[in-house]
Amino acid sequence: MALAEHRHKQVTDVNYNLSFVIPEQKDTPIAATLVLDLNISNLDTPLFLDFKEDSNHLKTLLVNGKSEEIIHKNEHLVIPINKLSMGNNQIEINFVMGELSLNRNDEYLYTLLVPDRARTLFPCFDQPNIKAKYKLSVTAPKFWQVLCGAPVQKITENVETVAYEFGQTEKISTYLFSFVAGKFKKASDSPEGFKMDLLFRENDSTKIRLSTPTIFDSHHQSVKFLENYTGYGFPFQKLDFATIPGFQYGGMEHVGAIQYREGSLFLDESATENQRLRRAKLIAHETAHMWFGDLVTMDWFDDVWMKEVFANFMAEKIVNPAFPNINHDLAFMVAHYPRAYGEDRTLGTNPIRQPLDNLNNAGSLYGSIIYNKAPIMMRQLEAVMGKKAFQKGIQNYIKKYAYSNAVWNDLVALLDAETEIDLKTWSEIWVNRSSRPIFKEQIMYASDSTITSFEFVQNAEDGSNGLWPQTFEIALYYADTVVTLKTNIKGKTALIPEAKGLSKPDAIVYNSNGMGYGVFPLNTSFLIKIPRLKDQVTRGYSYINTYENVLNGRITPLDAFQLYKESLVSEENELLVNLVSGYLNSIFWKYLTENQRAQYQQPLEKQLLGQLKSNLPANIKKILFRRFRSVAYSESGKDILYSIWNHTMKIPNLKLNQDDYISIAMDLALYQHENQKSILEKTKDDISNPDKLQRFEFLLPALSNDILVRDNYFESLNEEKNRAKENWTLTALNYLNHPLRQKESIKYLKPSLEILDEIQKTGDIFFPKGWLNNTVGNYNSSEAYSILKAFIEANPDLNPALLKKLLQASDDLRRAQLLNQKVDKGSN
Numbered sequence: 001m002a003l004a005e006h007r008h009k010q011v012t013d014v015n016y017n018l019s020f021v022i023p024e025q026k027d028t029p030i031a032a033t034l035v036l037d038l039n040i041s042n043l044d045t046p047l048f049l050d051f052k053e054d055s056n057h058l059k060t061l062l063v064n065g066k067s068e069e070i071i072h073k074n075e076h077l078v079i080p081i082n083k084l085s086m087g088n089n090q091i092e093i094n095f096v097m098g099e100l101s102l103n104r105n106d107e108y109l110y111t112l113l114v115p116d117r118a119r120t121l122f123p124c125f126d127q128p129n130i131k132a133k134y135k136l137s138v139t140a141p142k143f144w145q146v147l148c149g150a151p152v153q154k155i156t157e158n159v160e161t162v163a164y165e166f167g168q169t170e171k172i173s174t175y176l177f178s179f180v181a182g183k184f185k186k187a188s189d190s191p192e193g194f195k196m197d198l199l200f201r202e203n204d205s206t207k208i209r210l211s212t213p214t215i216f217d218s219h220h221q222s223v224k225f226l227e228n229y230t231g232y233g234f235p236f237q238k239l240d241f242a243t244i245p246g247f248q249y250g251g252m253e254h255v256g257a258i259q260y261r262e263g264s265l266f267l268d269e270s271a272t273e274n275q276r277l278r279r280a281k282l283i284a285h286e287t288a289h290m291w292f293g294d295l296v297t298m299d300w301f302d303d304v305w306m307k308e309v310f311a312n313f314m315a316e317k318i319v320n321p322a323f324p325n326i327n328h329d330l331a332f333m334v335a336h337y338p339r340a341y342g343e344d345r346t347l348g349t350n351p352i353r354q355p356l357d358n359l360n361n362a363g364s365l366y367g368s369i370i371y372n373k374a375p376i377m378m379r380q381l382e383a384v385m386g387k388k389a390f391q392k393g394i395q396n397y398i399k400k401y402a403y404s405n406a407v408w409n410d411l412v413a414l415l416d417a418e419t420e421i422d423l424k425t426w427s428e429i430w431v432n433r434s435s436r437p438i439f440k441e442q443i444m445y446a447s448d449s450t451i452t453s454f455e456f457v458q459n460a461e462d463g464s465n466g467l468w469p470q471t472f473e474i475a476l477y478y479a480d481t482v483v484t485l486k487t488n489i490k491g492k493t494a495l496i497p498e499a500k501g502l503s504k505p506d507a508i509v510y511n512s513n514g515m516g517y518g519v520f521p522l523n524t525s526f527l528i529k530i531p532r533l534k535d536q537v538t539r540g541y542s543y544i545n546t547y548e549n550v551l552n553g554r555i556t557p558l559d560a561f562q563l564y565k566e567s568l569v570s571e572e573n574e575l576l577v578n579l580v581s582g583y584l585n586s587i588f589w590k591y592l593t594e595n596q597r598a599q600y601q602q603p604l605e606k607q608l609l610g611q612l613k614s615n616l617p618a619n620i621k622k623i624l625f626r627r628f629r630s631v632a633y634s635e636s637g638k639d640i641l642y643s644i645w646n647h648t649m650k651i652p653n654l655k656l657n658q659d660d661y662i663s664i665a666m667d668l669a670l671y672q673h674e675n676q677k678s679i680l681e682k683t684k685d686d687i688s689n690p691d692k693l694q695r696f697e698f699l700l701p702a703l704s705n706d707i708l709v710r711d712n713y714f715e716s717l718n719e720e721k722n723r724a725k726e727n728w729t730l731t732a733l734n735y736l737n738h739p740l741r742q743k744e745s746i747k748y749l750k751p752s753l754e755i756l757d758e759i760q761k762t763g764d765i766f767f768p769k770g771w772l773n774n775t776v777g778n779y780n781s782s783e784a785y786s787i788l789k790a791f792i793e794a795n796p797d798l799n800p801a802l803l804k805k806l807l808q809a810s811d812d813l814r815r816a817q818l819l820n821q822k823v824d825k826g827s828n
């Protein structure tokens, strides 16, 4: 940190000129040359370049034209003071590129350098506030495409290779520098003269035909919206994108060359409206980053949440007009609340803004708190400030810090100028503190049952003195009418004077407009009324609040299970069907006891099959089928799944594509269908896409009936190279640790925790949490809980950031113990 601060003052006007040759074979090292021009404004200390690789990767060094000795220690290439001069300097380095973040495959490679991985690739000043210009020359095998952040200037075809010369980028942070090279197909479009290129490997002609126009159009619409909203024109020379099979995240906002997970962008006619909405939001999110993150960048990674909250917040605004049939308040709620609560309710929760001493831990900042709680906070802020004032503050912020860096307080100062509210106090609780409020009601009635006093109280779930100022609505339900009360709680309690004199309602729904944040009062007797609530947002929030009350022990898992099971029949809105389907799954696998699961599997399977055979729209069918697949492990369920897979049973209006058939085959293998072997062989023969075939083969051992094969496979994940495809590894772990397999797989639990530190060091930013979610996150037994507790006790020195991730991922396991104790006591 001290070095980063010093260096920020020491160097300016940084230009990286990189040239290298990519060999055909992925095991052949990549030799490269870096010519680095920079301005030095003080020589109190030597110059430290970050390079996190073996010293033997560094071959020669020229400083201002003179050959110098290479001094490489503690991940730094050190240039002594006496070799440098004040003002302009040029450093030339011949080196071999580091491979950790090169993602090399047989036919393609791509860099992914966020948050601090540029240093693993080439010597650089790897911190977001030393922005620099980049210029690339890349020679690649013939027929390869190359994409980076600047436009192509010249392409030279040779006998066996092709050489690309690129122009210079604008000033950007190291984590936003990227390139993609390989055998890709290319599509281009220029709506209103705005040219965009797309590189992709998908070979399904239907998906390509149906998706390509939408992909271009979504980017173009996003650009237009953002130019208008921010009052700042598109800030870079170009906007191109590449889709990559099995990409680590949904997308990554590299300047001028966004990378996406291929499967997230290429959809066919079987996709539900929600899947299309998610794709549009993903594109809007990455495009919004061109302004929020790429143009104006956080000074340091403790403010990384700022770029993510704006990307998500803008994405919501951008997609609204393109999906006029969607209830966007509901879409916002189902997208953000369950996930935000999923981390904020745990013992491992964190504030939106977290201090970061060591850049090694930067990856641990990412999670649902910044992607989901922060947009909820922003929407509250916009509501209390007013939309116009909020937008004006944002426009000033973009203009003032363009091509530069800013911290949260810089933005607070600009927003503060547009509002009466004391934003510093407001941001202290919402941004700098974690947890959420638990609300309790205090209602007094007169003898004639009219309300004499309506008051509610908030208490921080984590036991602190935190109080969240916020605004939301409360709905009072009567036989033939609904009375809605607005509240604006500023301190510990809020009194609602308008309620005085009203008669006693049949039911009270807190947070009926879905704006509030916390756990609200709910009685078991109210559950049967939820499916009949008219307003979709009110109903949706009631489903969410029910789940939170299950986890807090106020509603039993079985009561909630019955509610969600019945709502799956009554709901017609795709977003709500999806919401209750997800909760049904969580309750079924994580909170029902084994006996309850045995008892309720058949009724649930029967209900779902009945619904699948009935006359429902395709989008609903797709969600119901997914739920059916996840519980069809009985003999009857397997038979049906098998006849759907081999096309002997036709489900009306259910659209399945090849990916779905692959998933069904894998489920049948997991459930040990008697024809497992032939099912998997046939599936494999049918896969024509080489990337999908590779994935399928990677996952097969995780599905084996032979426990030795699974054991060996799990052990192979100890080696970094075997988990290089992180996304596939997580799917494999999920199969290995599936609840149906846990008697055999529980022995993986301890080793999967013990390797955690290593997982963080070698994996990308979302990998440690994903690793935990698909290992310890799949268990609910007391035996698993003992293993978890023993691990935490035995490792008091575990990196605190990782401990938090562990406490987040194991929260269901912990709560299942608490709830099961209740069930046991109740039955005695």
Ligand SMILES: [Zn+2]
Binding pocket: 253, 285, 289, 307, 308, 311
């Ligand atoms: Zn993002």
